[in-house]
Amino acid sequence: MLRSEPIRRRRLYEEISSRIEAAIISQDLQPGDILPSERELMETFGVGRTAVREALFALQKSGLVKLTNGQKAVVAKPTADSLINELSGPARHVIAEPERLRQLQQARGLLEGFLARIAAQRATPQQIAELEKALVANREAIDDYEKFVETNIAFHYGITSITENIFIEGLHRAIYVWLKDQRTVSARAPGACESAYGWHEKIFEAIRDHDPDRAEQAMMQHISQAQDAYWRVIEAEAEVSAR
Structure with a gap:
């Protein structure tokens, strides 16, 4: 009614x-x-x-x-940023709940795996060269926590930009904004930066070789490990606070 x-x-x-x-x-x-x-x-x-x-x-x-x-x-010309701004407020409210955050993390894994597959199928020599530059910058920042997080984002965004689709780019960037805390928390886990770079290297090689299956699998494993690292750090810090 x-x-x-x-x-x-x-x-x-x-x-x-x-x-x-x-x-x-x-x-x-x-x-x-x-x-x-x-x-x-x-x-x-x-x-x-x-x-x-x-x-x-x-x-x-x-x-x-x-x-x-x-x-x-x-x-104005529509941009990915305008899409992010429209959705950010409600999204932050929703993912304040741990279960909703886990669901967003799962959605991110599916999206990133799909993007890696598309990149492996479509990447041009110029796009591969640009992605390699992002990979090198990420490797050089392993010992600099803040710089590593920054170059980590740039590498993942480099994969997304290969789609040349402003809606996918907007969705991807929105998820990265909403999961900002996850990146900084995950990177605090022992060996997290080295592990992330190792996966980035595998993902890049699969994209360079135009191997969609390998690219998608490597990306999803990478995202899964990053999520696990986040919850390990959160649980460990909660135990310390409870003492």
Whole structure:
């Protein structure tokens, strides 16, 4: 049955942002197009300056327009970052529960395995060369904890970028943002950096050799071990705190 709840009346700024968004979706407004000034928008929609500014801020938050002080708003090009920003708040709330976090880790393993398989199938010589540079940077950072985490992310993102799909890139980067704590915690496990690099080397070699099965298997084993390391560290630190 339908719930008998009153329909909320939309605020002025929501109606304005909705109309501008519709123009962007229909491609009447293209990335790079300059929107009318605030005064012109006020006249177009018959509203006050506050409503126009709130609408523009809402569109900026959604990644649809870019705002710069003293200049007119510009239609933005969709990016992976805008997708991350939209999803990050709810995601952090959900994964505060350990069981939900485990589910996200499992989803990450499946996604990363798939990405490694696709990379092994599609990687061009130029993409393989770029991935090798990321691998070398990762190896050189083994003795530098913070740098290793940074180059670890770059290596995995290098694999993802081979898909040339902004939705997959956005999802992958979002998961990395949400699992930020896992990376830093896992790296505290004894020998974690050396182990991670070893797997990165195996994954790279499989991609370089265009062996999808080997690439996928190595990636999933790598992710599984990283997850196990995370929970070992968490459990060990909990035991210390309980003493």
